[in-house]
Amino acid sequence: MRTFRLAIPSLLALTSIVGCGGAEDPNETGPTNATEPTYYKDIAPIVNRECAGCHQAGGIGNFSLTDAAIAAQMAPAMAAATHARTMPPMPVNNDGSCQTFENARWLTDEQIALFQSWSKAGAPLGDPADAPPPPEAKGPTLAGDVLQFDLGVDYTPKPPADKPDDYHCFIVDPGIGADVFITGYDIQPGDGRIVHHVALFALPDAQAEADAAVLDAAEEGAGYTCFGGAGTNAVSLVGSWIPGSGASVFPEGTGIRYAAGRKMVVQMHYNVPATGGPFTDRSTMKLQFSKDPALKPALFLSTGAPQISLPPGQEVAEAKGELPLSLLAQYFNLPDFNGIRVWGVLPHMHTAGRTLRSKATTTQGAEQCITDVDRWDFHWQNLWWNETPFDVSADSTISVTCGYDTRGRTETTVMGEGTSDEMCVNVLYATLY
Numbered sequence: 001m002r003t004f005r006l007a008i009p010s011l012l013a014l015t016s017i018v019g020c021g022g023a024e025d026p027n028e029t030g031p032t033n034a035t036e037p038t039y040y041k042d043i044a045p046i047v048n049r050e051c052a053g054c055h056q057a058g059g060i061g062n063f064s065l066t067d068a069a070i071a072a073q074m075a076p077a078m079a080a081a082t083h084a085r086t087m088p089p090m091p092v093n094n095d096g097s098c099q100t101f102e103n104a105r106w107l108t109d110e111q112i113a114l115f116q117s118w119s120k121a122g123a124p125l126g127d128p129a130d131a132p133p134p135p136e137a138k139g140p141t142l143a144g145d146v147l148q149f150d151l152g153v154d155y156t157p158k159p160p161a162d163k164p165d166d167y168h169c170f171i172v173d174p175g176i177g178a179d180v181f182i183t184g185y186d187i188q189p190g191d192g193r194i195v196h197h198v199a200l201f202a203l204p205d206a207q208a209e210a211d212a213a214v215l216d217a218a219e220e221g222a223g224y225t226c227f228g229g230a231g232t233n234a235v236s237l238v239g240s241w242i243p244g245s246g247a248s249v250f251p252e253g254t255g256i257r258y259a260a261g262r263k264m265v266v267q268m269h270y271n272v273p274a275t276g277g278p279f280t281d282r283s284t285m286k287l288q289f290s291k292d293p294a295l296k297p298a299l300f301l302s303t304g305a306p307q308i309s310l311p312p313g314q315e316v317a318e319a320k321g322e323l324p325l326s327l328l329a330q331y332f333n334l335p336d337f338n339g340i341r342v343w344g345v346l347p348h349m350h351t352a353g354r355t356l357r358s359k360a361t362t363t364q365g366a367e368q369c370i371t372d373v374d375r376w377d378f379h380w381q382n383l384w385w386n387e388t389p390f391d392v393s394a395d396s397t398i399s400v401t402c403g404y405d406t407r408g409r410t411e412t413t414v415m416g417e418g419t420s421d422e423m424c425v426n427v428l429y430a431t432l433y
């Protein structure tokens with residue numbers, strides 16, 4: 001008991017000595033300064049959690065930041081990219097002013113400051129004994145009923161001349177023999193160096209399947225070129241994946257209905273380096289499913305602008321759309337409709353997109369912020385899961401406003417699936433309540 005009481009003041013004293021030492025002599029830098037951040041002690045733990053999903057050997061991130069020597073060389077670039085919040089890539093604001101997300105790739109201000117001070121100090125590596133354990137895969141894992149399929153072919157991406165990106169859609173049969181709920185998914189890239197993002201779409205009926213087959217037949221080889229989505233809008237979203245995100249499991253007690261025997265479109269975004277290779281991919285998809293009739297069916301509810309017409313040469317051109325939830329009640333014929341619960345969001349625009357803001361407003365004028373995309377990047381779309389799901393009442397109207405930069409364009413930009421067309425969509429993972 002006595003030693004315990006003594007230990008507390010001495011520990012406090014030690015902390016304050018270390019703290020004061022730094023404050024009194026701010027010029028004291030160099031390898032012996034105990035307060036100076038080092039790679040192994042301070043940077044590697046952040047890298048393992050927030051960067052290694054892409055920046056490790058064989059990953060999409062071009063260079064490995066788990067390699068201390070490479071990281072030291074990249075220190076100024078890491079400081080700049082984290083400060084600008086372009087890395088880790090997350091186009092949706094997670095600062096708390098408009099929702100926060102469970103799978104956010106969002107550094108704290110303190111972590112950003114660490115990258116700065118480490119770079120300023122000359123990127124010291126420190127003591128390898130301080131190194132954290134190797135990076136672990138993030139997020140949940142699939143469990144229960146899981147089925148697996150792949151692209152069906154070994155595909156060699158063929159980006160157009162001078163461009164690194166090939167957006168390619170494959171029609172696959174996941175082999176779902178009964179009506180089920182999809183409750184999660186995971187993707188294993190065939191070649192992690194080139195698989196930049198993957199989107200899964202269900203072909204919900206025979207007509208949708210026929211539409212996709214026409215696109216497939218019009219192009220030689222397996223699959224067909226597609227850009228912003230599956231190339232046909234008769235599809236319904238099942239999931240979206242980017243490297244390092246691990247498996248996605250839908251919120252507990254919910255699932256997406258999937259009809260027996262229906263095919264799927266897998267949209268692959270390949271980003272192919274100019275050198276290296278050869279690059280051939282056969283990515284594998286896993287679907288977690290359930291037949292539990294008690295699950296609450298969720299929808300990927302598309303909100304956004306029904307039409308787009310953006311004049312060229314504008315720093316900020318806008319598209320807007322509104323969805324009164326009462327329309328939803330009519331559409332689904334729901335007499336007892338109270339509103340929706342929002343569990344996750346997937347904003348979507350094309351390359352001229354810069355911002356997307358969505359909110360819900362009740363008839364009394366009460367507002368709820370749904371999504372704030374303040375630095376859109378077409379390359380980094382994902383499904384972001386709300387840390388706290390929230391309800392939007394039946395008397396609300398959801399509005400979505402998208403901002404675009406059309407200064408590089410000479411023609412009016414309209415809505416469509418092509419590379420020079422645009423979209424203004426915020427897909428909500430929602431259940432009715």
Ligand code: HEC
Binds near residue numbers: 052074082087379
């Ligand atoms: C989801 C994948 C992913 C994650 C996570 C990620 N990066 Fe990147 N990073 C990339 C890719 C891909 C590139 C290549 C350029 C591009 O496509 O944007 C890149 C480029 C960079 C660059 C080059 C300069 C630049 O800004 O383009 C730096 C520096 C960088 N990343 C640092 C980081 C750091 C530090 C972290 C973690 C705190 C991180 N990245 C997390 C994928 C990722």
